[in-house]
Amino acid sequence: MKLYNTLSGKKEEFIPIVPGEVKMYICGPTVYNLIHVGNARPMIIFDVLRRYFTYKGYKVTFVQNFTDVDDKIIRRANEEGASSDEIARKYIEEYFKDADGLGVLRADVHPKATENIGEIIDMVKKLIDKGYAYVSGGDVYFRTNAFKNYGALSRQPLDELEAGARVEVSEAKESPVDFALWKASKPGEPAWPSPWGEGRPGWHIECSAMSNRYLGKTIDIHCGGQDLIFPHHENEIAQSECANGSKFVNYWLHNGFLSIDNKKMSKSLGNFFTVRDAAQAYGYEAIRFFMLSASYRSPLNYSAESLEQSAAALERLYTTKGNLEFLMNNGADGDMREAEKARLGELAAYKKAFEEAMDDDMNTADALSAVFEMVREINTAVANDPTKAFAGACLEKLSELTGVLGLLYGKKEESLDERVRQLIEERQAARKARNFSEADRIRDELKSMGVILEDTPQGVKWRKA
Ligand code: AMP
Numbered sequence: 305m306k307l308y309n310t311l312s313g314k315k316e317e318f319i320p321i322v323p324g325e326v327k328m329y330i331c332g333p334t335v336y337n338l339i340h341v342g343n344a345r346p347m348i349i350f351d352v353l354r355r356y357f358t359y360k361g362y363k364v365t366f367v368q369n370f371t372d373v374d375d376k377i378i379r380r381a382n383e384e385g386a387s388s389d390e391i392a393r394k395y396i397e398e399y400f401k402d403a404d405g406l407g408v409l410r411a412d413v414h415p416k417a418t419e420n421i422g423e424i425i426d427m428v429k430k431l432i433d434k435g436y437a438y439v440s441g442g443d444v445y446f447r448t449n450a451f452k453n454y455g456a457l458s459r460q461p462l463d464e465l466e467a468g469a470r471v472e473v474s475e476a477k478e479s480p481v482d483f484a485l486w487k488a489s490k491p492g493e494p495a496w497p498s499p500w501g502e503g504r505p506g507w508h509i510e511c512s513a514m515s516n517r518y519l520g521k522t523i524d525i526h527c528g529g530q531d532l533i534f535p536h537h538e539n540e541i542a543q544s545e546c547a548n549g550s551k552f553v554n555y556w557l558h559n560g561f562l563s564i565d566n567k568k569m570s571k572s573l574g575n576f577f578t579v580r581d582a583a584q585a586y587g588y589e590a591i592r593f594f595m596l597s598a599s600y601r602s603p604l605n606y607s608a609e610s611l612e613q614s615a616a617a618l619e620r621l622y623t624t625k626g627n628l629e630f631l632m633n634n635g636a637d638g639d640m641r642e643a644e645k646a647r648l649g650e651l652a653a654y655k656k657a658f659e660e661a662m663d664d665d666m667n668t669a670d671a672l673s674a675v676f677e678m679v680r681e682i683n684t685a686v687a688n689d690p691t692k693a694f695a696g697a698c699l700e701k702l703s704e705l706t707g708v709l710g711l712l713y714g715k716k717e718e719s720l721d722e723r724v725r726q727l728i729e730e731r732q733a734a735r736k737a738r739n740f741s742e743a744d745r746i747r748d749e750l751k752s753m754g755v756i757l758e759d760t761p762q763g764v765k766w767r768k769a
């Protein structure tokens with residue numbers, strides 16, 4: 305399998321450190337807010353990469369952290385009159401609701417910064433002892449000049465970075481490019497005792513410390529969005545390689561931005577939709593499908609049309625799945641026919657096309673095309689009174705591929721439209737059965753959801769009150 309490595313700027317053949325095993329770390333969210341659709345892109349993309357490795361027979365260890373101490377969390381806590389711990393806990397819970405909805409598998413470990421303060425302090429100490437870091441007031445800074453490879457990942461020579469950073473010269477730092485490993489805490493902020501006084505970790509050090517603790521000094525893959533290349537990942541490399549004296553990561557993978565009107569979707573610009581709202585409108589799974597419709601490194605533009613198209617395409621997959629499930633119960637009895645066996649064999653070509661696409665730096669767009677070609681083939685193959693066995697075998701072939709993409713997991717009910725349509729159908733059935741009290745009950749339930757029904761000659765219409 306070939307993967308595009310940001311470090312070399314090339315597609316490289318993936319060779320794991322330990323044959324048959326993959327160690328992956330993905331930078332997780334800072335938990336102070338509901339996640340937006342842009343944040344969902346790395347979650348979904350790297351979930352698919354993990355699933356694909358598993359499909360290929362690798363044993364994958366997948367770690368994703370939570371940044372649960374940070375300026376933004378502290379600010380939010382002050383606004384809400386809560387502790388930062390309460391804010392972090394609340395938004396971790398909300399994160400999992402969305403991640404589960406999107407069909408993103410839980411990591412093997414979800415470490416939190418606040419539960420790894422000891423590891424973080426040990427790493428900072430090591431960096432000071434080796435001359436890579438210095439204490440200034442109650443802060444500790446990384447001495448960027450001491451690491452000759454600084455800037456390699458983002459391809460920016462240190463002198464250029466220094467020239468660019470001059471504006472924010474600080475008395476506390478030896479060089480403007482130096483960054484905080486440990487920050488003295490201000491009154492009222494969360495704080496932990498350390499050899500340098502009460503304080504809290506800088507942002508970058510947590511990933512170095514947790515990757516080290518849960519996966520070891522050198523790992524196979526580290527991933528996240530492109531905005532993390534500099535400074536976050538550059539700083540992680542500096543910290544880990546200087547503390548450990550060994551290579552940190554073999555393959556650096558970064559997804560492109562999700563944009564809206566061609567501007568990166570971000571909290572700070574305010575041009576975002578939360579995953580929660582988008583899921584209400586289109587369903588969680590349509591969001592997942594949409595993310596897979598483009599190669600992960602390309603920019604991807606969010607729009608109502610593209611989400612609607614994704615929902616419609618997903619519906620086609622569900623129709624085939626539903627049809628196959630029906631045929632598994634209602635098809636012809638007996639063994640699979642010879643002609644059916646031959647047809648089944650032909651499906652191998654789509655599986656091969658799917659794997660070729662995925663092996664080429666995880667081209668999910670082409671992989672999805674292969675799935676749809678397989679669907680077309682299956683639809684014609686089961687058109688004429690198939691056996692139950694053949695329908696079942698076709699569904700198995702299809703599910704093998706959709707399972708890698710994490711599709712067809714059936715969490716569609718989050719969308720209001722779906723739920724309303726379902727209730728309207730139930731109400732019609734109740735009326736047909738002359739069960740008017742049930743029909744009225746359903747009408748009231750819809751009313752409590754803010755939905756008004758109108759019986760028209762064209763059937764039942766509904767609108768939001
Ligand atoms: P943050 O909470 O801002 O640190 O972001 C969490 C993850 O989402 C990181 O991997 C970011 O790179 C990624 N991310 C944030 N915004 C976008 C976007 N518009 N498109 C793609 N990835 C994004």
Ligand code: ZN
Nearest residue numbers: 331332511536
């Ligand atoms: Zn990180």
